[in-house]
Amino acid sequence: xxxxxxxxxxxxxxxxxxxxxxxxxxxxxxxxxxxxxxxxxxxxxxxxxxxxxxxxxxxxxxxxxxxxxxxxxxxxxxxxxxxxxxxxxxxxxxxxxxxxxxxxxxxxxxxxxxxxxxxxxxxxxxxxxxxxxxxxxxxxxxxxxxxxxxxxxxxxxxxxxxxxxxxxxxxxxxxxxxxxxxxxxxxxxxxxxxxxxxxxxxxxxxxxxxxxxxxxxxxxxxxxxxxxxxxxxxxxxxxxxxxxxxxxxxxxxxxxxxxxxxxxxxxxxxxxxxxxxxxxxxxxxxxxxxxxxxxxxxxxxxxxxxxxxxxxxxxxxxxxxxxxxxxxxxxxxxxxxxxxxxxxxxxxxxxxxxxxxxxxxxxxxxxxxxxxxxxxxxxxxxxxxxxxxxxxxxxxxxxxxxxxxxxxxxxxxxxxxxxxxxxxxxxxxxxxxxxxxxxxxxxxxxxxxxxxxxxxxxxxxxxxxxxxxxx
Numbered sequence: 001x002x003x004x005x006x007x008x009x010x011x012x013x014x015x016x017x018x019x020x021x022x023x024x025x026x027x028x029x030x031x032x033x034x035x036x037x038x039x040x041x042x043x044x045x046x047x048x049x050x051x052x053x054x055x056x057x058x059x060x061x062x063x064x065x066x067x068x069x070x071x072x073x074x075x076x077x078x079x080x081x082x083x084x085x086x087x088x089x090x091x092x093x094x095x096x097x098x099x100x101x102x103x104x105x106x107x108x109x110x111x112x113x114x115x116x117x118x119x120x121x122x123x124x125x126x127x128x129x130x131x132x133x134x135x136x137x138x139x140x141x142x143x144x145x146x147x148x149x150x151x152x153x154x155x156x157x158x159x160x161x162x163x164x165x166x167x168x169x170x171x172x173x174x175x176x177x178x179x180x181x182x183x184x185x186x187x188x189x190x191x192x193x194x195x196x197x198x199x200x201x202x203x204x205x206x207x208x209x210x211x212x213x214x215x216x217x218x219x220x221x222x223x224x225x226x227x228x229x230x231x232x233x234x235x236x237x238x239x240x241x242x243x244x245x246x247x248x249x250x251x252x253x254x255x256x257x258x259x260x261x262x263x264x265x266x267x268x269x270x271x272x273x274x275x276x277x278x279x280x281x282x283x284x285x286x287x288x289x290x291x292x293x294x295x296x297x298x299x300x301x302x303x304x305x306x307x308x309x310x311x312x313x314x315x316x317x318x319x320x321x322x323x324x325x326x327x328x329x330x331x332x333x334x335x336x337x338x339x340x341x342x343x344x345x346x347x348x349x350x351x352x353x354x355x356x357x358x359x360x361x362x363x364x365x366x367x368x369x370x371x372x373x374x375x376x377x378x379x380x381x382x383x384x385x386x387x388x389x390x391x392x393x394x395x396x397x398x399x400x401x402x403x404x405x406x407x408x409x410x411x412x413x414x415x416x417x418x419x420x421x422x423x424x425x426x427x428x429x430x431x432x433x434x435x436x437x438x439x440x441x442x443x444x445x446x447x448x449x450x451x452x453x454x455x456x457x458x459x460x461x462x463x464x465x466x467x468x469x470x471x
Contacts, residue, residue, distance in 0.1 A: 005107050005117075010389070010429040015446070016436030023452040024428040027459040029152045029421055032467060033184065033239060033296060033412040038157045038167040040418070041181055042174070045143045050132035051083035054109070057416040059318030060102050061090055066318070068093035076313055084129055091125035101388045101426070108422035113146065143418050147179050150421035154469055156237055159183040161190060161226040162201075162208045165233050172234070180471065185230050185238040185293075190223060191280050193262045194273040202263060213263075216255040220283050227284075231291055236467045238288055240281065242299040244325045247333035249282075250275035278334070285338045289345040294467050298383065300326035300352035322352045322385055328359045335367050335377070346373060346466060348409065350380035354394055361402035368403075373466060375407030381427070383414065392430045405435075406454040409463045428459055 002008075011017045039045075047053040055061055056079055065075050070089045078086040097103040110116040110128075114135045120128055135141060140149065147155070159165065163183070171181045189201045206213040209222035227235075248271070250258075258272045268276070288295045302323035304310040309319050328351060338344040344367060349360050357379060364377035379399050382391040399405050411427035413420040435451060438444040444451070464471060 005104075005111065010426075011433050011436070013433070013436045013440040015439040015448075015451075016433040018448060019436050019451060019455050020429055020432040023455040024432050024459050025425075027428075027456055029150060029424050030154045030460060030463045030467075030469065031152060031413050031421070031424075032154075032156045032237065032409075032463060033158070033414055034155060034420075035158050035414065035416045036155070036418065037416075038159075038171065038181055038183075040143050041147070041155070041177065041179070042167040042170040043143075046141070047136050048133065049083045050129060050136065051079070051087045053136070053417065053419060054132075055079070055083075055086050055090060059316065060105075062318040064093045064097055064100065064102055065089050068096065072309070072312075076317060084126070087129050088122060088125045091120045091128070092122050094120050104389070104426060105420070105422060108425060109419045112422055112425075113141075113149065113419055144177060144179070146418045147421075150424075152179055152421060153471055154180040154182065156182050156184045158186045158239055159230070161185065161187050161223065161230075162204050164208075165230070168233055180469075182234045182236060182469075183230055184296075185227060185235055186240070187223060187226075187238070187280075187284065188241050190219070191240065191277050192273075193258070193276045194268045194270070196265075199263050199265050216252060216259050216279065219259065219280075223280075223284065224287060227287055227291070231293075235293065236469060237294040237296060238284065239296040240298065241301065242277075242297060243301065243303075243323060244299055244327040245297075245330035245334065246274045246278050246281075246327075247330040247337070248274040248278045249337070250279060255279050281334070282337055285345055286341070286343040289338070289343045292468055293345060294348060295345045296348045296350070296380070298350045298352070298380075299328075300356060301384070324353060326351050326353050326356045328356045328363065331360065331363050332366070335363070339367055344376075346376050346378075348378045348380040350383040352384055352386070354382075354386050354391060357395060357398045358402070361398050365403050375404065375409070375462070375466065378409055378466075379403075381411050387414070387423070389430060392427055393434060396431065396434045406457060407462060408458050409466045410458045410460070424459075428455075431455065431458060 008017055011020055062075050074085055074089055094103060094106060114132050116128060116131060118124060118128060165183055168181060168183050171177050190205060192198060202213055205222050209225040211218055211222035211225060213219050213222050255276060258268060258276050262268050285295055300323055301320055303320045304315060305321055306319040335344060349364065351357060351360060361379040364379060367377050382395040386395065396405065399408055411424050413423050432455060435455065439446045439451060
């Protein structure tokens, strides 16, 4: 029997071990999409409790605790009131998480950051809780210390267009901060015209941009102003969250009428909302192309399924799911509209429904002609509910079957936790096992100079080139 999570964890062949230990392991990390708070980096935040840094905002773990029959007041309700109880409840749930990626992530994080290899269970929960808290008190366990330990060179946060980016300014002017932190443009609130808060948000956008937003043209000017500001702050990427892919073109007169209704807090139909969203995304795509930004699109998520818990806790608390209406065929029309005017930006496309990935990969291959870089349209890494061993293996296989895996831009954390960088290690082990097995089986030449370079490129080099990061 193989020992639990040893140095060759997930590496099933000698080729895989060679690729990981000699190539992947040494590569730095670029976390090009995450949800961490830049203020925590600017202020070099310290944590006093493992529950705070580990369980305070992690809806992956909350879902497991709930699934173990724990009352909500001992899950999210315990975050500020009884942090040990929250940890104890997680310790009770984790041993039952057979085959769940959180089980692997948990032990990678315990081992890499805390030097703990004991198995969590209720009987040992207090011992591990106290040991972790004692470790957090050490000088190198601040936010920046955790980042440095993880060999992270660059982080892209997720930022609203109206944000003043004050913490990014502080970080960029702080010579003691060893990681580069860049904003990423996330204009969802300006795109989601059918949300009740839309009119109020547009009023804020108008104030921040200095543009009186009265029609579609002035809305685009306001967004352009914020894009220019983000660009000056080093932004190299945008990100968009959509329930499904959309393409429903409309003329300026119709768009003005739709926007006018929404600005008066009137009801906007689903059909009109898609027309507006299509127009905004096309405009933004053209601007991103002009500036050389990468456009990321996440779709296929059904959010806030549990209305009772949404009313109680708000969004991003573990009540989202996959949906079956990603409609990836609309991608072709959307990409083609930008391609027709030679304004198609580099893109990374993610679907929460794994059934969509082969469709995305095949569509992406239709838009590689005359590209200025390898892999111009990317099938993004396995996202959220696909962020599993089997999900990553499927994404790699779908990518390899469709195009050049050697041009893939690799992994991201998509996380709110500074302990999540071990997800890059998890991915790299799975990547090396995937490629190594091809060599072992005689399906790829045992040319370890080439294979090693491919692994290093996927782990780091491709990301630097694709996004145009300056390091």
